[in-house]
Amino acid sequence: MVAVQSLRDRGLVIFTPLVQSAEHNVIRISRRDIQDRIVNFVSVPTNWTNPSAAYFTLRVVNIQESSLTNYLMSPQVIYLWHTLYDKLKLKYFKMEDCDVALSFAVWVTDGIKIRQENRQLRFRFNSDVDSAEKYSLTQQFFKDLVNSLPRDYASFLKRVLKLVQNGYRPLVEVEVDMQFVKAEEEIQMPDPKEYDSDSECENVNIGHVKDVLEHAYPNGLTVTVMAEALRCNPEEIEDFLVELERQGLIKQVENEWIRVDTTNVIVCVCKTFLLELINKLPTSSVRECPPTIAIITCLFVEKQSVDAIIDDSTTMHRYRSGGDSNIYTLGWIGPHRVVATKLAVIGDSREATTSAGSITTRLLGNFQHIEHVFIVGVGGGVAHYTDAKKHVRLGDVVISSSDPDAYVFAHKYTINRHTEAVDGFVVNKWNPKDNVISQIASEIDDKFNAEWAATAEELTNKLCSALPEFNLSRPKPEADLLTLSIGGGNMVVVPHPNQERSYPVVHVGPVGGMAAYRRPLTDEQGPADAGRDSASQLRDRFAAEYGLKAVDAGFNSVVDAINGSRIDSWALIRGIADYQHGQSRVGRSWQWQIVCLCWRAGCCCNEITNFTATNRSRFYELSLKSDIVFRIMAINLTSNFIRLLCHFRRQDLTNYKVDHDKLFLEAKRSRDHAAVISHYYSVMSAVIEEYFNGNFHFVPPTDPQQTLEEALQLLHMRIGECLKLQAGKKCLDIGCGIGSVMKDLAYTKADLIGITIAANEVEMGNDDFRKSGISNCKILEGDCHKIPLESSTFDAAYAIYSLKYFVDLKPVFLELNRVLKSGGLFVIYDLIKTEKYDKNNREHREIVEGLEYACGMPSLHTRRSYCRNVYFSSEMITEAKICGLELVESINIEQETGYPYHYCFSSSGLFIWLLRHVNMNFFLLSTLISYLISFAELLHILPNGFGEFYKVFLAGTVTKIVDGGLRGILSGAEILVFRKN
Known part of the structure; x- marks a missing residue:
């Protein structure tokens, strides 16, 4: 032994x-x-x-x-x-x-x-x-x-x-x-070059020229640009252009060559940007049946395949020399009116990002009834070498889902300064607000997949007849080789864990994209392998870290534009063509699967009607049973009462009002309201986030059916336009709260810095930015009387419903003047007293002073100097001018829309009636809330003092905001734009 x-x-x-x-x-x-x-x-x-x-x-x-x-x-x-x-x-x-x-x-x-x-x-x-x-x-x-x-x-x-x-x-x-x-x-070992997506060609042929023109479509290209893209001499491709023109596949327009859509295309050549967008299309058809679904594609064959399944289609191609062309195909898929378009360029270059984003924005701007957007195209599957259920094979389809994030894009990489190796990703994340598309997709079962395979074969035959120039037949099963790069330009072949499966299936999960990165990585187990495909290694790490099902060529600007256009329902539908990003050479042989994903998109279009109709019928059924139909924009705290109980069960409100009284009296004495405001928001921040969409400010709707969230998003976008926010600019948010306005303005790509006095808001806001993948927003804790930022560093600033918390505006305006650059813009949107306010009117005083007390505010400011026998030394316009800020524009949204700023509350008569009676201690039917609160306090479900807190700080605040607006003594919907001299 x-x-x-x-x-x-x-x-x-x-x-x-x-x-x-x-x-x-x-x-x-x-x-x-x-x-x-x-x-x-x-x-x-x-x-x-x-x-x-x-x-x-x-x-x-x-x-x-x-x-x-x-x-x-x-x-x-x-x-x-x-x-x-x-x-x-x-x-x-x-x-x-x-x-x-x-x-x-x-x-x-x-x-x-x-x-x-x-x-x-x-x-x-x-x-x-x-x-x-x-x-x-x-x-x-x-x-x-x-x-x-x-x-x-x-x-x-x-x-x-x-x-x-x-x-x-x-x-x-x-x-x-x-x-x-x-x-x-022996297993057939693939050529590593087939997995390359590089545009460089050893010997340029006619197919390469056609590919370049299809990639640029609907734009045209000059011979010089094509030669640069193919890295050859212009003379080498001229004969190919002549042959393609003879075949009817391309045509010359001015000094550019453009791919021709051989399926019933209307081509409009224009030299000015303002030419009519939809030329030769009957105007009445668009107005009577506007499209509600948009389909966005990138590759030429994707667009052709989508067009082939659209019934009664009409295609308009608006061409503009030098780029910026658009193409739209309108028609029907099932009961839905749809519009399809193609992106000219995709990727992470500045040109590609700008082009894809602007095409998407114009699409959604021109067709303003769009409710759902499908981003349809090829992608790379994320292989799992051991788990058959998780493994995505060529020919499968992946539909994006918020699990946890629908689309993740890595736009930067963190580099270890010692090893120069990539050790992390800087990402942006997007999620649709309405997940109806992914919900439909997640209900797919084996029976559906079997039916899908049969229908896809039928559709393949249809498309092969319509598009004879493309090979849309499915490759043999043995052509689906699962490879893995091992460095030095070599690969190994790995059997599929679900080798027996011969039909495509639908997967639901996150989709991602990455910016290009070419630096070779250092192997921790050995020396650097210069031949290693670092992009492939990074892609595997990226997919594993964020749980991706598919990776595409980078559609971040498209998704960002969709979010910026306030489309709540969208999804990426990716047909798996390779195990990279869908753009490799080997992926071209799997273009047949585009047929499948197009059919899947069509199914989703049909399902949306049934899905949404069912939900709407349930809503109306409940409404009829209760005989009460609240207006859409009303914030109904009553319906959220149980959730309110759960939240406040964790709070200690026993001495909240007592502490508030002491702090408010001290603030009046010292003219410093920082302590009482901080005390107020220590509890109210969570309420504002949960019940007011993170924004305790208000705006009139453009129409009665608009939600408060939608109206506020439009307001924030308008403020961003007034400030001319864009990438490269810096903007300051005064009194930012938890950063909801900053979040709505993040799409501008400007660097947004928020200042708040409440430490819990700093933590809540920055945590939300991290979870949302927003990298251009940051909240700092600080006093706006002494902004902790360098002088002359900001291009713009805004204060939304925050100046009302300052006793004296002059120190704040002086600090703003200091941090703004010369010519910098500043927007004020706030709750103010109007000329109708009368200090000698007891009712006026009770409304305004009660609101000031509940929120811990000093006396509300006014727009003008005099208000019915009262002089306000800290009024806005005069103080701003003294501090070097000149008023350049004034916008009254109430006058524009015809609705009051408090419409979100006052539009529901029942809601206001309940709040008023709770606040007045009536004990009739409307005292249900008061009874529940008292009973919950008795059983210690709620902390003692919650009833008083609800009456004064919740219901009391809302009723005073509404009463002040109804009497015309308060105004809260005016945009004031100032410029630093």
């Missing part, structure tokens, strides 16, 4: 050869439990004399970069060889059972001939590890193993040993089965 002492807490790693031959070798690497680390006993039968097989036990300690042979002979490793009989070897080392297995094929050479070898990894885990974790650990182990795959056996086995030694604690053992493949069983 031999005793081997364990040297570290990591336990023992046992290296055991199971099969040894010239054609087939099996190695088992297992882990000795850490509890047995003191002594490891190995029994040695005395009659084992056959040297045909052997095994050894070793303790792995600090594997260096020396060869495996030298390492095994080092003094830090104690090993012992024992001879075994073959039958005993097979008895004690069973190889058929494992938890997870995967294999891959590689080419190996002995210097004379090259042969293909199949390597299978069999994993066994602890019994307490669940199935999902087993698949996940195996996936990561495999990626770590083949990252810059070692070329010799010793280094390969050493890599496996190191991985088991340094981590993967739930892993008990892994078997490495290496066997040469017979010549007739």
